[in-house]
Amino acid sequence: DTFNENTPPTNDPAFISSLGSAVYNAMSKANADAVWLMQGWLFYSDSSFWKPPQMKALLHSVPFGKMIVLDLFADVKPIWKTSSQFYHTPYIWCMLHNFGGNIEMYGVLDAVASGPINARTSSNSTMVGVGMCMEGIEQNPVVYELMSEMAFRHDPIQLE
Template sequence: MAFWTWEEWETQSDWLALHGVNLPLAWAGQEKILVDVFQEIGLTDAEIATFLSGPAFKAWNRFGNNQGSWVGDLPRSWIDQQFALQKKILPRIVELGMTPVLPSFTGYMPMNITRVLRDAQIRAAYGSISHIYTLDQYIENSPYSGDLGYLRNVTLNTWKSLKQADPDAIWMMQGWPFYAQSAFWTEDRIEAFLSGVEDNNDMLILDLFSESAPQWRRTRSYPGKPWLWCQVHDYGGNMGLYGQLTNITVNATQAQIESSSMVGYGLTMEGQESNEIIYTALLD
């Protein structure tokens, strides 16, 4: 998707609407906002370049797993093109009756941020079209401390910051770390971490790997936080006619019966063009 044009995004938007999706992730163009803010606080272009990855590695760069590119800097022309594309994608999503999930600031900064740091203005680049923001701090990296008070303060202060920027903000977070780093994320730590968002309705958790490794039971339905039953499918965009039909029909339905805080279903696939049957079955 890093190299999609408007034609592909328009088709994707139609596909989502036709399948009944109502909360599509809309992350294109984020780098333009980051660059503008980093420049405002005094970072040089060279310092910013060490932070941004190449287009194909944005999935990792945006989650704080890597910084910089292996060959050359991320072209400013790509950054500008993605921002212009997002300005076309968002109206189309809204026109089709869907609410886009917008990127929020996750806290990852260029290494040279210690050289300059002063107040910056909050931007409203896309207008008031959504109150749902994707924000993941620990996808495949551990918190600084496992202390329960520390973990609660991380989410408490993040939640307060979101609500200061948008009083109606809803924080969408992946439950992936609770599976991928289960040795760190004990039940006590998960509960402490989630408790920082004091109003349950201000958070929406994606139980990312429900079809194979559901975490909602282990976490007791994320202590009351609304959550979505999701399937990953197609790791790394590997093509193959594969899918767990029983899991995404029987198990997904059973979860809705057992958990009162489950509010919907989601696709969190790493590729999309391999098995339309699986996507259609879940979205139906």
């Protein structure tokens, strides 16, 4: 991703838009049906830089439907809630859960059991799917089983 943990040299929306357009134009020259699948981590990890004008400039630099954002840490810090659903750009509600392959028994089951449903049924939802993007696996099967189940649910799961 162009700006994943890498701040652009300026916060000028026109400049950011030109960079996004350049990336997409290169993709579409290679494949006319290209869709940019972009991590949304940058909007969380560098939130002091990525304010609404900068986010909109990047997200709107690509034709609608040609970018899908991964709301990478939606189980803990859902960006869709604070960005008008990525300013109307389609996104995937993701659970990150594991950083660096650390082995620990933890997980925010309540967020996983309701978050994807709340996002999908929210007003003006642009959510198009759910995903898992962990940096390690096989440390807490309960969390991953629940997240896998959420792709098929229409209602939140009552954990009690």
